[in-house]
Amino acid sequence: MSLILYFHPLASYCHKVLIPLYENGTVFTPEIVDLMDAESSAELFAIWPVGKFPVIKDTDRNLVVPETSIIIEYLDQFHAGPIRFIPEDPNEARNVRLWDRFFDLYVSTPMQKIVGDRLRAQDTTDDYGVIEARVNLDGAYDMLESQLAGKQWAAGDAFSMADCSAAPALFYAECVHPFTPKYPIMAAYFDRLMSRPSVKRVLEEAKPYFQYFPFNEAIPARFL
Known part of the structure; x- marks a missing residue:
């Protein structure tokens, strides 16, 4: 396997890359990294000193590919399957990239701010930052309710x-700042x-690790 x-x-950005791999049945070797363990994370830091995952290494091409959107585009180009995740039409491709960035920047980023704050010591929490993140999520939800109207996919x-x-x-935003009660189009x-x-x-593969998610009590029962 190359x-x-x-x-x-457990990591949301790793989910983003696993989904297209599973969609196309792409063969790969999974290497679980524990960033709290120096031995476990040594190889990751050796190939990508930034130390953030996911990262894909293509041994056949002797190439390391970091960053989720870049990884998916790389898979589309060099390990293509039945499903293409970025359309060939340039206008359609630009629209896909736009909403890809939207979910990363305007949903994942404020969601992770809220999650990260729960991990802080009580005397170092950022209450204002959490309020701002929730306001930003509300704005994103409003936009998505409009964007998703009449569409099957994003x-x-x-x-x-x-x-x-x-x-x-x-998935994680629903746990930290639920949208389903107020936004029926998003919920569908x-x-x-x-x-x-x-x-x-x-x-299903993340389920054994849900206990380590700081908002694990808010994970909907249907996923447990």
């Missing part, structure tokens, strides 16, 4: 990189995402 994926089953009729980004972002889209076999597999 592809090695350095990842952790960028149109085809499952794409934007949906790979959306699935983990919305979320159900379609969660019913996707690749997403189900990712969450």
